Amino acid sequence: MIDHIRNFCIIAHIDHGKSTLADRFLEVTETVSKREMRDQLLDQMDLERERGITIKLQPVRMLYRGYEMNLIDTPGHVDFTYEVSRSLAAVEGCVLLVDATQGVEAQTLSHLYLALEQNLAIVPVVNKIDLPNADPERVVHEVMKLLGVGKEEVLLASGKTGTGVREILDVVIEKIPAPSTDASPDLRALIFDSKFDEYRGVVAYVRVVGGEVRRGDRVRLLGTHAHAEVLDVGYFHPALVSSDSLATGSIGYIITNVKTIKQCRVGDTIVSEKSQSLEPLPGYRSLQSMVFASIFPQEGDAYPRLREALEKLQLNDAALVFEPEHSPALGHGFRCGTLGVLHLDIVQERLHREYNIDLVVTAPSVAYRIFLNEAGAASYLHRVKVAVAPQFITISSPHDLPEPTHIDHIEEPWIRTRSVSPSDHVGNLMQLFNDVGGEYKTTEYLDEGRVVLEYLMPLASLLADFYDKMKTVSSGYASLSYDMETYRQCDVERLDIVIADERIDALSTMVYVKDRYRIARKIVETLKDTVPRQLFEVKIQASVGGSVIASERTSPLRKDVTAKLSGGDVTRKRKLLDKQKKGKKRMMHHGKVTLPPEAFRAVLKR
Numbered sequence: 001m002i003d004h005i006r007n008f009c010i011i012a013h014i015d016h017g018k019s020t021l022a023d024r025f026l027e028v029t030e031t032v033s034k035r036e037m038r039d040q041l042l043d044q045m046d047l048e049r050e051r052g053i054t055i056k057l058q059p060v061r062m063l064y065r066g067y068e069m070n071l072i073d074t075p076g077h078v079d080f081t082y083e084v085s086r087s088l089a090a091v092e093g094c095v096l097l098v099d100a101t102q103g104v105e106a107q108t109l110s111h112l113y114l115a116l117e118q119n120l121a122i123v124p125v126v127n128k129i130d131l132p133n134a135d136p137e138r139v140v141h142e143v144m145k146l147l148g149v150g151k152e153e154v155l156l157a158s159g160k161t162g163t164g165v166r167e168i169l170d171v172v173i174e175k176i177p178a179p180s181t182d183a184s185p186d187l188r189a190l191i192f193d194s195k196f197d198e199y200r201g202v203v204a205y206v207r208v209v210g211g212e213v214r215r216g217d218r219v220r221l222l223g224t225h226a227h228a229e230v231l232d233v234g235y236f237h238p239a240l241v242s243s244d245s246l247a248t249g250s251i252g253y254i255i256t257n258v259k260t261i262k263q264c265r266v267g268d269t270i271v272s273e274k275s276q277s278l279e280p281l282p283g284y285r286s287l288q289s290m291v292f293a294s295i296f297p298q299e300g301d302a303y304p305r306l307r308e309a310l311e312k313l314q315l316n317d318a319a320l321v322f323e324p325e326h327s328p329a330l331g332h333g334f335r336c337g338t339l340g341v342l343h344l345d346i347v348q349e350r351l352h353r354e355y356n357i358d359l360v361v362t363a364p365s366v367a368y369r370i371f372l373n374e375a376g377a378a379s380y381l382h383r384v385k386v387a388v389a390p391q392f393i394t395i396s397s398p399h400d401l402p403e404p405t406h407i408d409h410i411e412e413p414w415i416r417t418r419s420v421s422p423s424d425h426v427g428n429l430m431q432l433f434n435d436v437g438g439e440y441k442t443t444e445y446l447d448e449g450r451v452v453l454e455y456l457m458p459l460a461s462l463l464a465d466f467y468d469k470m471k472t473v474s475s476g477y478a479s480l481s482y483d484m485e486t487y488r489q490c491d492v493e494r495l496d497i498v499i500a501d502e503r504i505d506a507l508s509t510m511v512y513v514k515d516r517y518r519i520a521r522k523i524v525e526t527l528k529d530t531v532p533r534q535l536f537e538v539k540i541q542a543s544v545g546g547s548v549i550a551s552e553r554t555s556p557l558r559k560d561v562t563a564k565l566s567g568g569d570v571t572r573k574r575k576l577l578d579k580q581k582k583g584k585k586r587m588m589h590h591g592k593v594t595l596p597p598e599a600f601r602a603v604l605k606r
Contacts, residue, residue: 005068005250006070006092006172006176006178007251008094010022010094011095011111012076012098012099013076013102013111014076014077015099016076016105017128020159021095023037025168026041026238028162028165029062029063042054042058042073046353047349053075053076054074054075055080056075057083059073059205059251060238069169070091070235072087072090076107078106078481078482081107082287082318083319088118089190092176093120093172095172096122096143097125098126099126100127100156101135108420112146123168124154126140126155126156129156130161136156138447142447184211186275187212188281189211189269190209190270191204191267195316197255204256205253206252207251212246213230213233213270215233218272218273221268223267223280224263228256231255240253261312264315267318268280289321289337289338290415291343292338293335293344294327294330294506295347296327296332296334297331297333299358303331303332305355307334309351309357310322310334310336312355320343320347322335330506333360360600363509368490368510369393369394370393371391371407371410372407373406375405376405379402380393410490411490412459414458414487415457415458415482416441416456416483418454418482419454420450421478422477423449423451425475425478429470431473432466433455436458436461437457437458437461438461456485458490490512492511492512493545495544496508498541498542499531499541500538500539520544521542523542523603527552528540528553530602531554531599533555534556534557535557537554540554
């Protein structure tokens with residue numbers, strides 16, 4: 001019965017104990033036997049357990065007190081907020097988890113705002129009350145002020161010891177409403193996630209909003225107009241378990257005979273093939289990629305495998321976008337857009353682990369808006385063959401930057417950040433934001449000891465070492481979340497790297513004019529230590545607009561060409577040395593240097 005269904009998820013800041021609490025839910029409801037139980041059971045990837053973070057949302061069905069309870073475990077890091085937003089769209093309520101030692105942090109606020117936008121019922125829980133340094137009294141007051149609730153509504157629990165876990169499930173049943181029934185009896189199911197199975201094809205994770213779907217039914221996808229037969233339906237336990245059907249209000253999976261990966265998109269609506277007049281369910285807001293980088297296979301013949309791997313990964317990670325790209329130095333690859341630096345790192349690691357592809361990844365950058373002058377607009381019209389030049393063009397790669405004489409001005413993306421920290425570190429944090437050109441907005445006190453600072457700042461400033469500096473000046477206590485805000489005019493230019501008189505497009509980067517000398521010097525010094533030595537002297541140069549602003553050289557490998565001489569006149573030795581000298585000079589003009597992947601990684605980490 002639909003009255004006995006509860007759909008909810010757990011939201012929290014990173015490392016506040018979501019996965020551990022989910023483990024206790026599975027034990028209390030006896031969804032998983034003690035023999036099969038392990039830590040972070042819902043974190044399916046080895047990468048998640050190794051790093052101690054949740055990367056992918058993961059649903060599971062539990063039975064408790066006669067109720068069907070569909071839980072979705074969500075990530076906590078800001079780069080995976082899209083996973084959280086998709087989870088919230090598939091449920092009626094959420095458990096808001098707050099660490100009793102850390103209190104309310106930046107992503108606690110961000111995830112809470114997302115839940116409030118969806119009008120979800122919220123069950124506040126203070127976790128980790130068993131730790132010696134826990135201060136549940138202080139944190140409870142923070143949560144009370146944040147939500148405007150009474151003290152008795154904030155639950156205390158420990159995901160590690162199991163204290164208070166049953167009470168949370170009881171409150172979920174009482175406070176979170178049952179799914180609403182659709183007025184139409186026809187099938188409508190929202191795809192909130194999907195993955196590719198090597199043996200079964202595309203597996204769509206769905207929330208059934210109306211009707212019922214059974215094995216053997218004919219369905220179609222409203223967004224892609226694909227028609228398919230349902231090969232299997234079922235639920236998550238947390239492994240896939242087949243069932244006869246999925247009815248209104250349930251969360252489960254549908255496997256169809258869809259032939260191509262692109263035909264099954266996250267946010268699409270599955271309906272019965274016979275239905276003609278049904279409207280698609282509200283999908284998800286379109287994502288705007290924030291961080292871009294080029295990904296190339298180390299082996300040229302791995303390009304088709306990389307394309308296939310990215311398509312499969314995109315099915316499982318809807319926030320990833322990519323398009324083909326070619327580099328003279330690295331060959332064919334893809335320009336990838338992600339939601340942050342950690343997201344980019346996870347994409348790279350998953351491609352290597354899950355698809356066994358060795359990669360070269362360029363330095364990340366943001367998308368710039370280029371406003372053209374009259375000469376630039378005329379050149380653009382001639383090149384692109386359109387009737388009217390756009391107001392601006394958007395570039396995500398430095399080598400797409402037009403000639404400086406064609407540019408009127410450039411705009412960069414700015415983000416709205418929220419930083420939560422102890423009040424003792426406010427001065428240091430404000431100085432850090434000011435150093436990167438941030439613009440102060442508001443200060444809000446959660447209590448007498450915790451402060452929320454809100455700033456606007458350039459997104460590009462976040463790509464370098466901002467997180468490290470923030471943790472340093474706050475003694476590790478500050479946390480950060482951010483959202484895209486606007487674009488503002490900036491003074492940037494392209495910094496090119498030239499090695500052995502050959503420009504390496506993959507190492508080009510956009511830099512602020514005021515920082516160009518410092519960054520150029522840092523890059524050439526880094527490359528000097530990673531570019532392999534050759535039989536000739538290698539020049540490593542950083543240039544802006546054709547002018548070299550920083551340079552280093554690697555000394556040549558030396559070969560003793562006189563070792564074979566056992567005696568004779570000194571002129572014989574001098575003749576061989578002169579011949580060697582001429583050969584090295586000739587190689588300096590014609591020799592090629594192959595950069596190892598370590599060189600690109602070293603620049604990426606600078």
